[in-house]
Amino acid sequence: MNEILLMLPGPTTADPRVLQAMSKNVVNHRGDEFGKIYTETTELMSKTFQTQNDSYILTGSGTSAMEAALANLVNRGDKVLNIVGGKFGGRFVEIANVHGIESKTLDLEWGTAVSPDQVQEALDADEDIKAVTAVHNETSTGVAAPIDEIGEVMKNYDALYIVDTVSSLGGDYVDVDKFHIDACVTGSQKCLAAPPGLAAITFNDDAWAACEKVEANNYYLNMLKYRASGNKDPAQTPYTPSVSLIYALKAALEVIHEEGLENSVARHHQAAAASRDAVKALNLELFPDEAVSSATVTAVNIPEGATDNDIRGTMLNKYKVQLAGGQDHLKGNIIRIGHMGVINYQELAITFTALGLTLKGLGLVEDAGAGVAALADHYI
Numbered sequence: 019m020n021e022i023l024l025m026l027p028g029p030t031t032a033d034p035r036v037l038q039a040m041s042k043n044v045v046n047h048r049g050d051e052f053g054k055i056y057t058e059t060t061e062l063m064s065k066t067f068q069t070q071n072d073s074y075i076l077t078g079s080g081t082s083a084m085e086a087a088l089a090n091l092v093n094r095g096d097k098v099l100n101i102v103g104g105k106f107g108g109r110f111v112e113i114a115n116v117h118g119i120e121s122k123t124l125d126l127e128w129g130t131a132v133s134p135d136q137v138q139e140a141l142d143a144d145e146d147i148k149a150v151t152a153v154h155n156e157t158s159t160g161v162a163a164p165i166d167e168i169g170e171v172m173k174n175y176d177a178l179y180i181v182d183t184v185s186s187l188g189g190d191y192v193d194v195d196k197f198h199i200d201a202c203v204t205g206s207q208k209c210l211a212a213p214p215g216l217a218a219i220t221f222n223d224d225a226w227a228a229c230e231k232v233e234a235n236n237y238y239l240n241m242l243k244y245r246a247s248g249n250k251d252p253a254q255t256p257y258t259p260s261v262s263l264i265y266a267l268k269a270a271l272e273v274i275h276e277e278g279l280e281n282s283v284a285r286h287h288q289a290a291a292a293s294r295d296a297v298k299a300l301n302l303e304l305f306p307d308e309a310v311s312s313a314t315v316t317a318v319n320i321p322e323g324a325t326d327n328d329i330r331g332t333m334l335n336k337y338k339v340q341l342a343g344g345q346d347h348l349k350g351n352i353i354r355i356g357h358m359g360v361i362n363y364q365e366l367a368i369t370f371t372a373l374g375l376t377l378k379g380l381g382l383v384e385d386a387g388a389g390v391a392a393l394a395d396h397y398i
């Protein structure tokens with residue numbers, strides 16, 4: 019078989035049911051049939067976000083929802099605190115800059131996690147902060163932020179809490195209501211395992227109250243319009259949505275809830291723990307500290323004596339397993355193994371067999387099977 023196994027931190031392979039759902043012909047996006055599908059999909063999104071709030075589907079990738087959150091909730095000239103420990107934390111800063119929002123950053127060394135105390139100190143030091151952005155799973159470094167504990171801090175301040183769960187929702191613990199999250203965003207192509215091209219967003223009452231006061235400076239992503247269209251009968255979106263991708267997202271969410279959200283999250287944590295042990299058994303070093311490691315992507319230092327191409331190139335060309343490289347200054351320094359979406363031990367067994375053979379070929383490990391052997395502790 020020549021198909022490439024995607025072990026990327028998104029996009030991820032879709033369940034055949036999801037692909038099948040997409041092959042159904044399009045329907046009128048303002049009609050009853052679509053309204054029912056859209057409503058069911060947004061309800062499944064809210065169930066996945068674990069919130070009583072309504073959710074909205076945007077035809078755009080995860081970044082569109084990040085932009086929708088900031089641009090609808092913070093006025094031009096107002097101040098936002100951006101927690102930045104990697105590329106996606108940095109993206110919120112770039113979005114703020116484009117929208118004339120003043121960005122104050124809480125800068126972390128890449129590979130480390132923010133502590134709730136740091137957030138509290140930053141809020142205490144500046145009462146003009148109108149919102150805080152956090153990335154739950156910093157995909158560029160393989161670090162998970164303690165969004166629950168940050169939420170415990172945020173509930174004592176007026177500033178809105180905006181959380182990016184693009185690469186964690188469905189794969190790690192996200193409980194929007196319990197974590198006091200005011201606005202939460204995600205994308206379709208990671209743990210949800212639908213094709214790329216959709217994003218989802220949910221606002222609580224505080225977020226809507228802010229949204230009503232903010233002078234909207236965007237057109238396509240105006241959330242008041244999404245709310246008004248969502249409230250119509252039949253429910254709809256303000257502009258033509260990707261009908262086919264919404265069929266796919268609905269099927270992907272059904273797959274998750276048939277497994278059970280808790281079970282899906284547990285499966286991701288199990289894959290992450292197994293991957294970390296397999297990495298260590300192959301004499302490789304994890305990039306972040308294990309205590310703050312992601313449940314959905316494992317970042318690994320490229321060992322001395324090898325290049326990114328030696329490892330990822332061989333994995334792809336010879337063994338047909340695709341891993342991701344480092345981003346920005348980590349390019350050439352780390353590889354990232356995505357274990358998100360519908361993957362389980364079969365995919366990990368192939369990946370770590372291929373990684374072991376690759377490292378053996380490079381003379382970097384004695385026992386090519388040590389990684390796979392380490393998986394046994396987690397799956398047998």
Ligand SMILES: Cc1ncc(COP(=O)(O)O)c(C=O)c1O
Pocket residue numbers: 028079080081082084106153155156157158182183184185205
């Ligand atoms: C944590 C995180 N946030 C945001 C994004 C941006 O999502 P998209 O590429 O779908 O716009 C990504 C994509 O990798 C991500 O991992």
